[in-house]
Amino acid sequence: MSDDPVSSSGRAPRRDAARRRDALIDAAATCFAEQGYGVPLETVAAAAGVGRATLYRNFDDREALALAIFSRAVDRLAALVDPALPIAQTIAAMVRTGAGAFSLFARISAELHLDDANRAAFQALGVRMEAILAPALAEAKRRGEVRDDATARDLVLALRMAGSLVLPVMRDDEVSAQIETGLRLLFAGLRPR
Template identity: 50%
Template sequence: MRKDAKLRREALIAAAAELFLERGFTVALEEIAARAGVGRGTLYRNFADRETLAIAVFEQSLASIEEIVARERIGLREAMSALVHTGATSRAVYARIAEELVDRRGKRTPVAG
């Protein structure tokens, strides 16, 4: 993947994580594209739908945790602090998405594409 394409994809993932947390999983995909500084076409070239984008957010979160763990010269205090911060942010995003996907009775809620 070209560097500029990779940067746009990363911007979309970051924007999606922010907006899913701020506004919920049903936030307009166009708003995600706008926050990332790209057009709708770029968003859809990278992600077929909202669920594909959410999975990319989850994968990025896991990659961040793996990167922290893989650091060779990181102290325990720094590692724990980084893991707690990354984990807390990820958990908040996941909880906000789950809130809209499943109602209080455990019934799946339909989500617009």
């Protein structure tokens, strides 16, 4: 028996399908963070309240599931980019918002087994982040906040470096202090001389 409700047209309603997909992504992020990347996918499906068939209809493998987690994190980070704000403020907000994703990536990156297609998809996320940050970088250059030769790839690297400073066990005040110190050091290298 299927775990998907069926509409009169014989297909699951789109909204329900989207909810199940989101539930799978949420459950996977939690399960990977708590139990490691090797957690059985049946555990992920159960945590999402769906069956294995639904999981595999949405994701070919665990790498596709991890990619979906990080793609959604990029979407959330993109919403924070405001070229009118100082670039350090933008990066700090992105680090705070993306702390869970950065931590999860650090935890599972050594265990990712990427074929060429998944490797290309993960690299495309980096390129997407560069495109998202490019307008903010252009404005930061115009305002003299960063060197003229700074690139969007430099900002992505700064974001990843600052993200690695935030640990799940930190209190909010510790997170703020850590981000502030890390970004001060990082942007010292990006500022015009």
